[in-house]
Amino acid sequence: MVPKSTGTTRERLSRDTVVDGAITLADREGLDALTIRRLAQEHGVTPMALYWHFHEKEDLLDAVAERLLNGVRLPEPTDAPWAEQLRAILVAYLDAMRPHPVLAGLALPRVLKSEPGLRLADRVLGLLAAAGFGTEEASQTGSFLLSAMSTLITAEPGPHKALRGEERDAAVRAKRASLGALSPARFPHVIAAADALSDCPDDDVYYARGVELLVRGAQNLRPA
Amino acid sequence: MVPKSTGTTRERLSRDTVVDGAITLADREGLDALTIRRLAQEHGVTPMALYWHFHEKEDLLDAVAERLLNGVRLPEPTDAPWAEQLRAILVAYLDAMRPHPVLAGLALPRVLKSEPGLRLADRVLGLLAAAGFGTEEASQTGSFLLSAMSTLITAEPGPHKALRGEERDAAVRAKRASLGALSPARFPHVIAAADALSDCPDDDVYYARGVELLVRGAQNLRPA
DNA sequence: ACCTGAACACCGTTCAAGT
């Protein structure tokens, strides 16, 4: 009666475990590796098994996005100035996405399609409204600010931080070499910045500056 | 001796014509439709024919990116304040990419891999250096500012402007309906902004505001 | 130089079937 335990870790599948697998797979091998067939294989199961839990791949991706958005630790509303609260929210979003650089772009367009994403969006819109932005201005600015968080991750100079060890070092060296080989007469500033464009020495200051730029920009859009 | 003209428009293939085809195909049917096989078919040719002109798909995409980046009309350097010149460059980038919303994300990561992209990057880095940014700060800020231009396009509320007519209207209505159906108690600000989040009435002011936010943000990063 | 044809290893997905 007891299902034969073959010694392998083959458990019963569930949406949650599949989503787990999808995230670790993408983090480890990149977005291209995140296919139904690879994922099924990772779970020791037929590709078609996944279709019982998700009726198409898009559903899986929605679920992945929701999981990531659920990781955003929204700060409680306070009496602090709106710009300060906005910064805290942006940082919370950033912190949730930073461990998953290849998936950040996936979560973003699904913000308005998921429960935790909507909570996030509502908070941002509320803050901007309180700051005096009109509905339309707030919508556009809010969309942009959240998107810019993903951008910050994707635009970080150098290869993704998910890449580790020798593989990452090699990528950095390759990039630096290709930039260094350019004509100094034609691209002097690029050459001077070759190192800084090939790798980012301190993520934390990089992200802090990015957030700062956006918050101050938003502040200056509304002439206090 | 003269090649028989079959009456069809079947010309000899070239990198340029293939790139042309790729851009119009992507603009018309989206990024997913941009496959080697579809593209070959569009040119009345075997898929393998393209491999004579590009040794893999990545090469094709590089060429597409280069073409788009070549469309950036870089303004001549002037005596104007750096922030003003920066804004002009960002606007030039934006103007080149706006007609190709689905391809904007493709051009961006190839800026440092193409001649026109490098010219652009060098100008941005030069301006930021002149403004007093250190090399590292300038690299990070410059990368982010250019990326943010693509973001602005991608994050524009509503479906892509490349979509036209009834198809677009239907998408807008669907989005508005789904947002409008939410609980007003839980997501009051999202509901209030349902219209503004479903479609963007005036692109020009939207983009102008986005650029303004970024330029002022960059300005305020350096306390003049 | 420029293109075709057959083949390979992959995709997502449907549909009928097993337990």
Next chain:
DNA sequence: ACCTGAACACCGTTCAAGT
């Protein structure tokens, strides 16, 4: 309820061959 197996219409790409 949960999963398998065979099949279909797609991918990118290699390799040998035609003109």
